Amino acid sequence: MKKLYSxxxxxxxxxxxxxxxxxxxxxxxxxxxxxxxFTEYSGMGTATFxxxxxxxxxxxxxxxxxSLLNSLLLAIGFICIQHPIAIVVAAxxxxxxxxxxxxxxxxxxxxxxxxxxxxxxLWKFIYNPxxxxxxxxxxxxxxQEKINWFSADLAIWSVLIVxxxxxxxxxxxxxxxxxxxxxxxxxxxxxxxxxxxKTTFFRxxxxxxxxxxxxxxxxxxxxALKQMETVYLLTNGGPGNRTQFAANYLYQQxxxxxxxxxxxxxxxxxxxxxxxxxxxxxxxxxxxxxxx
Amino acid sequence: xxxxxxxxxxxxxxxxxxxxxxxxxxxxxxxxxxQIFPLIWLIDFSLASSNEMxxxxxxxxxxxxxxxxxxxxxxxxxxxxxxxxxxxxNGLAVILVVVISIMAAFACxxxxxxxxxxxxxxxxxxxxxxIHATLLPNYKIYSYLHMTDTIxxxxxxxxxxxxxxxxFLMTGFLDGVPVELEEAAVMDGCxxxxxxxxxxxxxLKPSIATVCIMTFLNNWNEFMMASTYLSSxxxxxxxxxxxxxxxxxxxxxxxxxxxxxxxAAPAVIVYIVLNKHITKGVAMGAVKG
Numbered sequence: 001m002k003k004l005y006s007x008x009x010x011x012x013x014x015x016x017x018x019x020x021x022x023x024x025x026x027x028x029x030x031x032x033x034x035x036x037x038f039t040e041y042s043g044m045g046t047a048t049f050x051x052x053x054x055x056x057x058x059x060x061x062x063x064x065x066x067s068l069l070n071s072l073l074l075a076i077g078f079i080c081i082q083h084p085i086a087i088v089v090a091a092x093x094x095x096x097x098x099x100x101x102x103x104x105x106x107x108x109x110x111x112x113x114x115x116x117x118x119x120x121x122l123w124k125f126i127y128n129p130x131x132x133x134x135x136x137x138x139x140x141x142x143x144q145e146k147i148n149w150f151s152a153d154l155a156i157w158s159v160l161i162v163x164x165x166x167x168x169x170x171x172x173x174x175x176x177x178x179x180x181x182x183x184x185x186x187x188x189x190x191x192x193x194x195x196x197x198k199t200t201f202f203r204x205x206x207x208x209x210x211x212x213x214x215x216x217x218x219x220x221x222x223x224a225l226k227q228m229e230t231v232y233l234l235t236n237g238g239p240g241n242r243t244q245f246a247a248n249y250l251y252q253q254x255x256x257x258x259x260x261x262x263x264x265x266x267x268x269x270x271x272x273x274x275x276x277x278x279x280x281x282x283x284x285x286x287x288x289x290x291x292x
Numbered sequence: 293x294x295x296x297x298x299x300x301x302x303x304x305x306x307x308x309x310x311x312x313x314x315x316x317x318x319x320x321x322x323x324x325x326x327q328i329f330p331l332i333w334l335i336d337f338s339l340a341s342s343n344e345m346x347x348x349x350x351x352x353x354x355x356x357x358x359x360x361x362x363x364x365x366x367x368x369x370x371x372x373x374x375x376x377x378x379x380x381x382n383g384l385a386v387i388l389v390v391v392i393s394i395m396a397a398f399a400c401x402x403x404x405x406x407x408x409x410x411x412x413x414x415x416x417x418x419x420x421x422x423i424h425a426t427l428l429p430n431y432k433i434y435s436y437l438h439m440t441d442t443i444x445x446x447x448x449x450x451x452x453x454x455x456x457x458x459x460f461l462m463t464g465f466l467d468g469v470p471v472e473l474e475e476a477a478v479m480d481g482c483x484x485x486x487x488x489x490x491x492x493x494x495x496l497k498p499s500i501a502t503v504c505i506m507t508f509l510n511n512w513n514e515f516m517m518a519s520t521y522l523s524s525x526x527x528x529x530x531x532x533x534x535x536x537x538x539x540x541x542x543x544x545x546x547x548x549x550x551x552x553x554x555x556a557a558p559a560v561i562v563y564i565v566l567n568k569h570i571t572k573g574v575a576m577g578a579v580k581g
Contacts, residue, residue, distance in 0.1 A: 006404040010484045014399035017392045018415055018455060025452030026418050029429035036429065089323050092316045106567050107324045110331065113559040115513035117531035118552045121538065122334055125549070131345045133333050139348045168327060170574075177575035197312060226422045229516055233535075247424035254428045255520075267425040278420045 030271065037265035042258040054265035063241040064266065067249050068273075074160055075224035079217055082164045082171055087213075090175035091205055105176065109169035116166075120233035123162045152239050159234055159243045163227065171216055178212030179205060214285040221281060225274055246270045331556075338362070338549035345545055361550035368540065369533040369551045370525065375558060378530040381443060382511050385450040389507045390500055392451070393458030398488050400459075401466045402474070412463065418456035423449070427520050434521055445521035446529070450514070454507040461506075461577060465499035466492070498576075505573035512559060530555055 037054055041047035058064055093104055111119065126133040127149035135146055149158040182205065190200045228247035231237065237244040237252060250270060254263030337345060338361055340354040365371065399405075400412040430449060434440045469492060477491050493500070515531035522528055525536070533555045534548075541547045563570055 002404065004478060004484060005402065007484070008405070011399050011403045011405050014395040014403070014484075014488070015411055018396035018459070019411070021392065021448065021452045021455060022415055022418060025430065025449050026421055026426065029426040029433060030421070032429035032432060033425065036432075085323065089320060092320050095316075096320075102567065104320060104324055105571065106564060107328050109571070110560060110563065111327055113509070113512075113563045114331075114556045115515070115531045115534075115559070117513070117515055117534045118556045121534055121548070121552055122330060125337075125545070126330060126333075131347070131545070133330065133350065136348055136350055140350070165326070165330075168323075173571065173574055226424065228424045232516065247422060251424065251427060251516075260428065263428050267428060270422055271425045274422050274425075275420050 030268075033264045033267045033271075035264075036261050037268045039261040041261040043254065043260040047261060050261075054262050055269070057262065058265055058269060063237075063244050063249055064246065064269075066241050067244045067246040070156060070243065070245055071225045071227065073156065074163060074227060075221045077160045077164050078167065078171070078220035078224060082168055083175075083213075083216065083220065086168060086172040087175050087206075087209070090172050090179050091201055093172075093176055094179045105173070108172050111166050112169040116229040117233060119162065119166050120230050123158075124234060127158055150235060150239070152242055155235055155239060155243045159231055162234065163230055166230070167220075167223070171220070174216050174219075175209065175212060178209050182208050214288075218278070218281045218285065222274065222278060225277060246273075334549055334556075335553050338546065338553045340546055342544055342546045358546060361547045362554060364541075364547050365533075365537070365551035365554045369537045369554065371533055371554055373525070374528060374530045374533045377527055378512065378558075381446050381450065381527070381529060382508055384443075384447055385454065385511055386504050386507045388447070388451045389454045389458045390503055393455055393462045393503060394493060394496065394500075395488060396455075396459050397462035397466050398492060401463050402471075403484075412459070415459050416456050418453065419460070423453050424516060427516065430517075431520055440521050441523050441526065443527050446518055446527060449517050449521075450507075450511045454510050457506055457510075457577070458503045461499050461503055462496065465496055469495050501569065502573040502576045505570055506577040509574070530558070 036047065038049055038051060039047035040050045040053070089108070093101060096104070125131075129135060129146040129148055132149075134149065135143075138147070148154070186204050186208075187200060190204055195203065226247060227245045228251070231243055231245050231248050232251070235243045237248050241249075246266065247270065250263045250266035252263075253266060254260045333351065336351045339357050339359075340352045341356075341358050344352050344354060396411075396415060400408045400415075426449070431440070434445045439445050473491060473495075474487055477487050482491070513531060515529065515535065518527075518529050518532070519535070525532070528536075534551055537551045538548055541551075
């Protein structure tokens with residue numbers, strides 16, 4: 001058995017495809033990015049080595065700062081708006097039974113299976129000043145004005161609403177699974193002790209959901225950081241970088257502004273930020289777990 | 293037993309018309325309306341004509357239901373062509389992710405070698421890398437290798453970015469598979485490959501389903517890589533039905549609504565049909581991942 005299980009050739013053949021894909025599609029591009037990050041290069045012609053110039057520029061780049069700020073705003077939006085609603089809805093849903101439970105669960109998740117392309121264009125229409133749904137709803141409440149939802153002041157909030165709306169079902173489903181995993185005996189004990197629904201929710205559901213909340217918060221922060229597709233189609237970062245996100249910005253710099261070298265420098269910093277935040281959140285929550 | 297208890301708690305709460313309960317129902321319904329109404333609005337407008345859209349009402353009752361919008365969307369959106377590409381590319385990606393992740397998971401968890409944990413961590417690292425940061429360098433690599441506009445330009449990154457999650461789930465589940473089974477197989481003279489594919493793989497079925505669902509959900513709606521690495525419509529996927537259509541019919545809004553509804557339809561229908569399995573799969577994948 002031991003001999004069979006330590007055959008180097010067999011091991012190599014098993015991990016080789018995985019390693020090959022990793023090296024070719026993830027590692028090699030990152031190394032290439034690091035290289036181009038040190039150059040001035042339009043994407044065509046030759047790349048000239050300029051050392052840390054790109055990174056110096058990036059350090060003072062207001063649009064990049066704005067991107068990170070927007071990611072932070074989005075993460076806050078996820079955590080403070082989407083998640084509380086998701087937890088409450090998940091808890092209520094868990095109390096339902098039979099058809100209604102499946103029906104609502106299905107409805108909440110449907111936006112998640114729809115392509116970002118559809119979602120982005122759909123919301124463009126919803127925000128449309130001429131026939132858009134949102135202005136029509138406001139019209140019912142007596143607002144006569146045709147509001148331009150993509151104006152400099154409103155655009156970022158409009159984008160946040162779409163993202164919070166689109167990701168709701170995902171967050172809800174994870175909380176719902178977490179609640180389903182709570183031992184029902186605890187609820188029974190609570191109801192014997194005469195606890196009402198509110199007490200049960202705050203004293204049993206929430207504390208036991210802590211690990212699930214931590215996973216969900218981590219995922220929310222990371223997805224806020226990695227956001228690109230919806231913004232790319234909805235506003236493409238505009239007006240004037242007001243709704244810019246890092247991934248979209250590096251794409252624009254490389255393919256629209258023809259600063260391929262600079263785009264790669266942004267990419268390198270972006271990867272480092274993602275790594276630091278992922279590792280940071282994981283260790284933060286792991287430490288807490290141990291102390292608790 | 294716990295299921296039974298679960299039921300008892302629920303039954304006792306069934307007919308409760310207290311104000312608190314009514315508020316909970318209102319929350320539930322309000323959120324459902326917010327989530328689903330935009331889609332109802334989308335379908336409603338897709339059946340109207342463009343002239344009817346400039347109302348102040350929420351929904352339109354079309355004078356005549358315009359099925360023609362869908363016919364235009366179907367034909368001019370090249371729906372079947374893009375759908376075929378999407379199914380083909382995603383199907384292949386799913387198969388590759390499952391096979392590669394089972395092999396790698398087995399090698400890292402069961403086989404005895406020094407670098408097993410290092411290789412596992414390395415492969416899992418892919419989970420933390422933002423996909424979009426690799427768009428620029430990958431474009432360069434694929435152009436250099438003349439791979440842009442081929443199926444490989446999509447397949448390779450799709451597999452690469454779903455593999456870490458697949459591996460993570462597979463290694464997790466493999467922990468629960470008893471080693472004794474493999475020992476017996478070794479006694480019977482099975483080689484490693486037979487053990488992996490004929491003994492371990494069938495046991496991993498539930499996790500394979502989870503990996504399939506997660507990979508599919510990850511890649512089905514992807515379009516950033518597709519629009520970067522592909523230039524001709526040859527291998528473009530379903531989202532391009534909309535992306536390329538809107539230019540062509542820029543002023544005919546009703547037809548644009550139709551193409552959106554049509555593009556969304558396959559995934560929504562599959563989701564509704566497989567609702568329970570997908571919910572389970574996502575729950576398993578997300579909680580573990």
